[in-house]
Amino acid sequence: MRVYSLHIETSTTLCSVALGINDQCQDVLEVDDGEFHSERLHLMIEELFRRNSFEKRNLDFISVSNGPGSYTGLRIGAATAKTIAYVLNIPLISISSLQTQVYAFLNKNTLNKKHIASIMPARGKKIYLGIYDIHGKEILSPQGLVVNKESLNYLIEQYTDMLFIGKNVENALKDFEGLTYQHFVNYSSQFMIQEAYSKYISSQIENLIYFEPLYI
Secondary structure (H helix, E strand, O other), X not given: OOOEEEEEEOOOOXXXXXXXXXXXXXXXEEEEOOOOHHHHHHHHHXXXXXXXXXXXXXXXXXXXXXXXXXXXXXXXXXXXXXXXXXXXXXXXXXXXXXXXXXXXXXXXXXXXXXXXXXXXXXXXOEEEEEEEOOOOOEEEEEEEEEOOHHHHHHHHHHOOOEEEEEOOHHHHOOOOOOOEEEEOOOOOHHHHHHHHHHHHHOOOOOOOOOOOOOEO
């Protein structure tokens, strides 16, 4: 039995939509459009369906990024996903942008560490961080963290043998010794599909009324 899904990632300047079949990506469409998600997102979804000869009514579920990320981008993505889910009466599933980044990293790299910390810069010395295993599964849910010696030492003690990845990660961690990090940025919606399908199978769905993303 085939399960069809739509995936929306708008947490950064990248506007990305993907069509999934079970846990595989059928097609992905994306534009790094800066602040214009509101103008492009609906058109991109329609184009994605058109070029795959797919009818929206055949969707089984929809997933959307729950952040962290841009307030405007996440709000637009969430509003669109919630509307489609409501109209079609299908489940809404949320995926952390930090976890999407991990799946993208693992798709292109072999991890020789026990843990992977996915980060996104915030204001000042604050970052958002989530910790995942070598298969991309969540160990520590995304949360804000003020970068200092105490907070990093605690993480290293709790989650040994860890690689930090993310945008400008070298700047966030440059004052701390003994950390392994790699600049990596990829929030493509195609890397939401595996985790979203797993959540769909296990009925980990969001409440359409109360769902809100994690804004920076």
